[in-house]
Amino acid sequence: MTKEIVICGLDGVIALIEHRLHFLHNDEGVKQWDRFLAACVDDMPNLPLIDRLNQARAAGVPVMIVTGRSAAVRAETVAWLRQWDIGYDGLWMRPPENFTAAVRLKAGIIEQQFPGAKIRRIYEASQHLAVARWCTERNIPVTLIAPNQGNGASREQLDLKVVRHACEHVMLHPFYGDDDFTWDDRAQQLAAGPCRVCQAEEQDKERQQKSDEARLLARERGLPPLEGTVRQVEWAESIRINAFNALDKVQKWMHQVDAQARQEDPDHWQNVCHSIHRTTEWLQQQTDAKWWIDHCRGVRNNLDSGRALLSGVAEQLGLF
Numbered sequence: 001m002t003k004e005i006v007i008c009g010l011d012g013v014i015a016l017i018e019h020r021l022h023f024l025h026n027d028e029g030v031k032q033w034d035r036f037l038a039a040c041v042d043d044m045p046n047l048p049l050i051d052r053l054n055q056a057r058a059a060g061v062p063v064m065i066v067t068g069r070s071a072a073v074r075a076e077t078v079a080w081l082r083q084w085d086i087g088y089d090g091l092w093m094r095p096p097e098n099f100t101a102a103v104r105l106k107a108g109i110i111e112q113q114f115p116g117a118k119i120r121r122i123y124e125a126s127q128h129l130a131v132a133r134w135c136t137e138r139n140i141p142v143t144l145i146a147p148n149q150g151n152g153a154s155r156e157q158l159d160l161k162v163v164r165h166a167c168e169h170v171m172l173h174p175f176y177g178d179d180d181f182t183w184d185d186r187a188q189q190l191a192a193g194p195c196r197v198c199q200a201e202e203q204d205k206e207r208q209q210k211s212d213e214a215r216l217l218a219r220e221r222g223l224p225p226l227e228g229t230v231r232q233v234e235w236a237e238s239i240r241i242n243a244f245n246a247l248d249k250v251q252k253w254m255h256q257v258d259a260q261a262r263q264e265d266p267d268h269w270q271n272v273c274h275s276i277h278r279t280t281e282w283l284q285q286q287t288d289a290k291w292w293i294d295h296c297r298g299v300r301n302n303l304d305s306g307r308a309l310l311s312g313v314a315e316q317l318g319l320f
């Protein structure tokens, strides 16, 4: 008989990490990975999920923790698991200084450590959609744990709601905070919509569609094909066409002010026109998808953005 196991993640799965996400996502845009990692000792345990895991262990099914958390905090992690009396039968952590994507890291550990094991279920954080897809492709049942849905103001009240989404997928949504009067409404709201995986697939499709449209428009404009990875090119197509739409607005503005500007200061205006022309040509020849992503992401389709883009590039080229 094949031995059955349950595999479980740590961050965002049995450890609720919202209190330390501000080290990664903040207004300053600075990712403080060391502090994010060090604060794991203050995580609240996802007790209702731990109950489920305990039931599996009581039925003789080992629970293996496979986590993308760095083994740099292995001692702290083991102490935390002991502190909260969380039973498990194995703990695999990310080797220090290893930055492999979660799905490759976890798939590698699972394939190496448990070859031929029958995986009864994998519990994973809902932001690891690639892990969810990996499981689905292998017919491994996967349950995703969403981020906290409560206000997080207090850590005393905790509920783990089983939500069957409109797409029929089931996800577990932790709720904690002092706003428990709204939790049922929120759970109903979540149930009315698709799960995170289906949402992401929908967004992928939309992005693909937008990119295809952008590629057609680029061809109509006579722009050369972009170069880079499939994903970079797909992303950059939309960015590039958006930038050229903004440049169209600059062209239109030039026609509008041309007569007057020529009268006021012909030399200056000639320089401006020349520089805009050279910069636009340079942009037309830019085929590096990564360049477009790095320099033109967020360029808005308006005159000011078009002018800012041109002057930035012109400066880079030494045209101003």
Ligand SMILES: [Zn+2]
Binding pocket: 165, 167, 168, 169, 194, 195, 196, 197, 198, 199
């Ligand atoms: Zn779904």
